[in-house]
Amino acid sequence: MSKTDAEIRFGNPAELHGTKVQIPYLITEKNTFKRMDDEDKQQETQSPTMSPLASPPSSPPHYQRVPLSHGYSKLRSSTEQMHPAPYEARQPLVQPEGPSSGAPGAKPPRHQASLIRSFSVEREPHDNNSNYPDEPWRITEEQREYYVNQFRSLQPDPSSFISGSVAKNFFTKSKLSIPELSYIWELSDADCDGALTLPEFCAAFHLIVARKTGYPLPEGLPPTLQPEYLQAAFPKPKRECSLFDSYSESMPANQQPRELNRMEKLSIKDMADFPVPAQDVTSDDKQALLQRLKLCCLPSDLPLFCCRSYSSTSIEEAMKRGEDPPTPPPRPQKTHSRASSLDLNKVFQPSVPATKSGLLPPPPALPPRPCPSQSEQASEAEIHPQLNRAPSQAADSSPTKKDIPYSQPPSKPIRRKFRPENPATENQEPSSTVGGPASAATGKPHTAVQKQSSKQKKAIQTAIRKNKEANAVLARLNSELQQQLKEVHQERIALENQLEQLRPVTVL
């Protein structure tokens, strides 16, 4: 990809280098981190954690960066020719980016990423098999650890297989369509044995994650996801040397999609002749990873795959949905928010609680509705003592008053849980008023009473409304049940008729 292009254009103006270096990052949002390793390596001597917009790029660093990153592609020359124009066109855009070392959320890279992504998608078939530039297909350390953990959850022995059925159940949780999962399996099961080894599993998982983030599935397994590469790469800290070795060694002959890789791999052997870039890359790669880790915002509470792209949240959500969605937190019980203000109902309208308590035994489907009446009663109980006593005493007495309404509606104990909150809030309000000068203590309860009377009216109205709604629902339920009763009656009549018709026959 761009790296190889950059390498070839080493002798070209730095601008092109800058663009080429930048482009790989911008290729997909998801790639920003994966791409970072190369950039980071080069930036080690510079500021590793530079934000994309921090500093304008200087040409010399770009020059330096290019040979360091990739000594690849002579092969790229063919694909390169396709890309010169777009690269140059993107120069002015890319250059201001500077040596962005990986803020994934930088908007200009994103913007350019959108520009470049379409381009990179075109280049996918060609560049799919290049070593570094497969940004979406490179598995980072964190991802790999996650995959390995998931593998262990399915199969304790990391060197053994996961059977097809186990893997199928696991991957089905990702909620991808079966044809897509089938294709992903096809790609990742290199030896087609119906079982996944650890590298195959990582590749499959990675493809699933990529697909969930919206990245199109490749035509063939990318080289960075091939089992040989994965096996060689991750156990060793220095990937590059092993990378070249694995590439030269790995020549799978079966699947046609991999034939594309062969050309790449052959060219990669040539690349191994670049000792300097390779070594620099190896040493830098580890540091790049570390830098990437620092920059990466791994959500600590993420149970599932953590991706550092903007789409990380979507991946997380997707994976969360896919993998045993956590049970939702228990819903808070519905309560009447103004319950605390309804205490006066009991004081001024003793009949009201009685009528309301009459509504108390509701049908099992409507428990929440009559609750406001209960809360009103309780709130009345609260305010009443508050009017007469100190707030501390009111707090003590309100629970006792609550017991009175409690005895009536045995189905309403749940509501009472919020009582302690209400008295607390209630106490705070009157305490602020009553806690003032003692002389004002007498006056303030009166003002409180007036306010509470208005609140009381509102509460009554809302209670009335809710009771009406409850009535309507009950009436509807009643009508439905009566309808069902009629139907059942009719059925019974029909059956009895049939029975009578049959009876004379049997008798005869």
Next chain:
Amino acid sequence: MAVCVAVIAKENYPLYIRSIPTENELKFHYMVHTSLDVVDEKISAMGKALVDQRELYLGLLYPTEDYKLCSYGYVTNSKVKFVMVVDSSNTALRDNEIRSMFRKLHNSYTDVMCNPFYNPGDRIQSRAFDSMVTSMMVQVC
């Protein structure tokens, strides 16, 4: 080169049919269908003997003006049949080639079966299988 490749399930319904798009494809499908009868005949003739790994049907099953079509058959141990219609006008005798083509088909088919997401009896939608079949199909200009 083959002009039509078909994979028929044990119950004689197609799992995969692919023809070159130039000709009227129904003709090829019809050829495949008629050759199935011959294949069944041969299978039943086997009887006690082990199912032969490869079975050839050689002959002008459906002569046309353009070219002579031959259909070859191949039966696996699980009674899955591969039927291939080839254009025999180009090359004369390609028995070994036909066998190698069937072997490739069989290998790809087993790869498809190894995929746990593939339920036996489904249509084959594997891209690897498609690409392998494409490589066998005649390139019609």
